Amino acid sequence: MKRKAEKQQAAPLSAIAARRARQQQAQNVTASEKTPEAQVGGEPPSKKPRRSLEVEETTAADRTTRTRSAKNSEAPVKISDGPSRATRSQKPAVQPPAHVVGENIEDEEPEEDGTTAIDEEDVPSTAGDPDGYESPAETPAELQNFPLSKGRLNKGNIVYGDDSTLCVRIKEKMNLALLGQYDLWVKRGVVSLMGAKLHPSARLHRVYAPSTHSLPVIKCVSGVDGEAEVEIKSCHSGIARLRDLSPLYQKVWNGNTTAADKLSLKEATKDSRRTFSVLYTSADDSMKRHLRPLHLEKKWSTSMKALSLRHGRLRVLVCGPKASGKSTFSRYLLNHLLSPAPETETGYTNADGVAFLDLDPGQPEFAPMGQVYLAHLRSPFFGPPFTHPSLDDSENGQMVRAHLIGATSPKEDPDHYALAAMDLMDHYRSLLARYPQCPLIINYPGWIFGQGLEVATWLVRCLGLSDVVYMSEKGPAEVVDPLGLSAREARVPMTILPSQPTDFVSRSSAQLRSMQIQSYFHISCPTGLSNPVWSSAPISRTRPIVVDYAGDRQGILGIMVVGSQIHSDLLREVLEGSIVGVVAVESPHAVAGEEMDLEQPNGNASLADSIVRTPQEDLPHLLTGSGSCTPLDPKTSHCLGLALIRSIDINSHKIELSTPIPPSQLRESMEQGQNIVLVRGQLDNPKWAISEEYHAARAAERRYQQSVSRPSNENRLAEPSDQEKKHSQTLALLRGRIRRASNVPWMTVVEDNSRRQREVTARREKSLWKLRKKAYPGSESETDWQ
Incomplete structure (x- = not known):
């Protein structure tokens, strides 16, 4: 019985691991006959799932490969012609190398839409990614023929x-x-x-x-x-x-x-x-992917109906462990409340919309990573977050207020996180003055243990909620009991629902964040269109916004770096090629003191007094605290969006920015007397921006080769015609563009991505000098060289 229970906690691996498992089972017939088909459990365990001996044996080789891959995570940007695995890299202050995966297009068959079919291995695997989902992920399983539709089309329907x-x-x-x-x-x-x-x-x-x-x-x-x-x-x-x-x-x-x-x-x-x-x-599916339908648990549906009966009095906090379905439940509940049902059906019509308070900076629903925000929505949204990475202030929804956390987890600065949440809640109360029947949905991150639990219980007691929903029936008790106690003290009913994990994932959390922020920088909302459109032009080919950082026409007040201590001499190296938050400061006293208090933040410091000019570039470095930057006070500042710093020209004192923030929004903030501050946080480095031009060049060459018919063997021996010469010249120009795109900083094109080449690269990187911090009891942050 114990062995059977262990197997039921496992979930499918990626396509690469599954193929390796099948090869090993083919070599050992006896072992393969004894290995039963693994089953997927209905809910992920609260801790790391245990695996059976058979699974351990079949995944040993895969773990070795993932370990080697993790050691190579700090290599220069590698564009290879073969598959690669996703690795988690560190986030130093200086722009680190990126990692890009290319594809070999010489012998691939084009799809009907003109693109090139790629194998599942071309997309990095999510197995072994620390930022991935916490669902069971270690079961070799064949591709199942899973039912999707209940019913078939015929001539009659x-x-x-x-x-x-x-x-x-x-x-x-x-x-x-x-x-x-x-x-x-x-x-x-x-x-x-x-x-x-x-x-x-x-x-x-x-x-x-x-x-x-x-x-x-x-x-x-x-x-x-x-x-x-x-x-x-x-x-x-x-x-x-x-x-x-x-x-x-x-x-x-x-x-x-x-x-x-x-x-x-x-x-x-x-x-x-x-x-x-x-x-x-x-x-x-012609691509043979692991597809599953989106169905709700019966308890989910019952809970949504009960919550919707509160109408405009609803104030619900949705929390739970990672990968338990919090975002899915919140999205379903949001759409349910925004359904345009006739008043005659329920006797109630929602004319005031729904307020959505998103407190998850790692995977926000309507904003790029690193932000918490309050949105006022009027229409349901059908799609994952990367299909609506921002709101265009249209009739569908608008952003009421947002704050930059500067990281994918609030644990870096929980005090500032709590202050931002309280400020957003104050703006929701102001929103009620105009829309008195506007319900509220609060999406809390999976940071539910330790200090995250303390923040969650504090929010339950302070926000004046009507309901608390916890998304896991498996506890653990050290989380559910304090949360339930806080709910009882605040006289708020608490509902515990079963989690609904995803059996198969093709993208890790870090990869989904990259997709969402890339979508954010390429989306636009033209006037007259009810839906947004995306541009396929690389960000390096778009026209940047040029801002003066010094002189009479200075457009930004200062530049902050939060989360780490950076010397002013290194500020330019830290900023170029990085993602920054564009923050509008509403008061010159927006610095919240060195020791922030949740009840009485100190806002007496002035921003102008904290600016230090760098000696070489004359950049306005905004320093607060003891050599570092404490975040701006959420009550006197708000985030307008994100921007990519493309370059800093020290001769003309100008910064080139690429940002999807509408110029009208920036102009409106300046007309209201607000100052602009650029904030560099600890967000994921924009590796996607470095490699866009390379992938676009490869795609252009691929489309051209597919549009030109190849000459037969008899015609190849004949003298090339003028048209063939023109084709050769065009192809040479396209390949020249690929060479130029591959020769950029922080990126290296690896033509040979074989196992032998990867092992050589791993040995070379292993021999490099690396800084190692001692972590034994009694050490005092000592370092040594290995």
């Missing part, structure tokens, strides 16, 4: 279809799972989608369903004659073109036309292809 549109009738209690991106129009009946009940209206709902997350399911709730009628239309937002800039965006959307698609495309042209595909099972 297909109303019409062409090369971009599909109109179908869905019977009650039936559903359809789609992969890709599309606009959904409900014509008859009522359907549910990601927690929202969509009634017939003239509105189109934009849906993003990538393979990186569980697929949303369109389900018929009620209909005319037992059927609902919906129209699904292709959309071209440009987000799919980000695959030309990063391997993480490859193999994300729908592939070749499925059998269900062909049934409605008979009268269309031969090369017709929509931006979405209907899937009955995971075997219908």
Whole structure:
């Protein structure tokens, strides 16, 4: 029984580890016959899952490879022509090297949309990543044929279809799972989608369903004659073109036309292809990915219905361990509250929207990493966070206020984190003056142990909540008991729900953050369009914003570096090529004292008195505290967004910034007398920005080679024609662009990515001098050289 229970806690490995496991089992027939098929548990354990002996044996080689990979995490940016693994690198103050994975395109078959099919190994594995999900992740398993849709399309339920549109009738209690991106129009009946009940209206709902997350399911709730009628239309937002800039965006959307698609495309042209595909099972996917439908636990649905009955009085805090489904539950609850249901159905209509207080700086829902914010939303959102990395202040939603934490975890400065949360809560109370029936959803991070538990219990007692939801039935008791005690003291009901982990993940948490921040820097919201669009131009080819940091036209007040002590002489090296927060300072007394107190922050220091000019560059270094920077007071400052510092020109005293912040927002802040401060935190380094030009150059060469027909063997011996010479010249120009793109700082192109070459690189890096800190009891931060 014990052996069986251990196997049930395991979950599938990546494609690489699974293949290695199958090879080892083929060599040892006896061992493979005795190894039963592993099963996935319904909820991840509170601690690291134990594994059976068979699993330990089959993953030994994979652990060795991951260990070698982790040692190479500090190497220069490597662009290789083969697969690589994701590693977690440290975050020094100076810009470290990045790591880029290229692909060999010579012998690959193009997909129907003009892209190149890549293998699962081309995307770094999530196994062994400390920043990855905490779901069980060590089971060798074959690709399962998992059911996705409950029902099949036929001539009777297909109303019409062409090369971009599909109109179908869905019977009650039936559903359809789609992969890709599309606009959904409900014509008859009522359907549910990601927690929202969509009634017939003239509105189109934009849906993003990538393979990186569980697929949303369109389900018929009620209909005319037992059927609902919906129209699904292709959309071209440009987000799919980000695959030309990063391997993480490859193999994300729908592939070749499925059998269900062909049934409605008979009268269309031969090369017709929509931006979405209907899937009955995971075997219908041409790329053979681990696809799963997005379904809710029954207890989740019951809890959401009970919470929604509070209407405008709802103030709910959603918390729990990592990877327990907090973000999914919050997103479902948000969509449920924002469903445009007629007043006649429930006797209540939500005209004031929903306030969303996101306290998770590591994986925020409507903002890039490193921020906590308060958003006022009016329409449901259908898609993962990287499909809405910012709000455009439209009728769908707007950002009320945001604060820069400067890190992916609040544990770096919990006092500043608590002050930011209280300030956002004050702005929610101000929002209630205009929208008195606006409910509140608070998303708390997975930082629920130790000091994080203290902050969570303090928030429960101070925020005036109506409900607390804890997302794990397995405890642990040292977390649930103090949280429940705080809820009882505040007279707030606490609901404990089962977690809903993801069985298969193709991207780690760090990779999803990279995708979200890259999407943030490429998104735009043109006037007149109800949905955002993405640009596939590398960030190095976009026009930057040039700001004076000294002189009569100085545009920024100062530059801060939080989280570490940086000497002013190194400020330029720290800033160039880094991500900074653009913070608007509302008062000259925005420095919150050296020792911040949660009750009475000291705001007597002046920013102008804390600025030190660097001797060489004349940069305005904002220093507070004992040689470091304490964060700005959240009551007198707020974050406008993030920016990438492309270069610093010391001759003209100008800084080049790339930022998606609208110029009108910056102009409005300056007109209100607010000063701009750039804050360098401890965010993940923008490796994606360094490699964008290289991947774009490779994609341009690939598209050109696919568009030009190759000459036959007989024509190769003949004299080349003028057109062939022109093709050769164009190809030479494209390859020259690739060479130039590969010769940039912090990046090295590795042509040979074989195991032997990786071992040589590991031995070379192992012989380098490294600083090691002694960590035995009694040591006093001593260092030695090894």
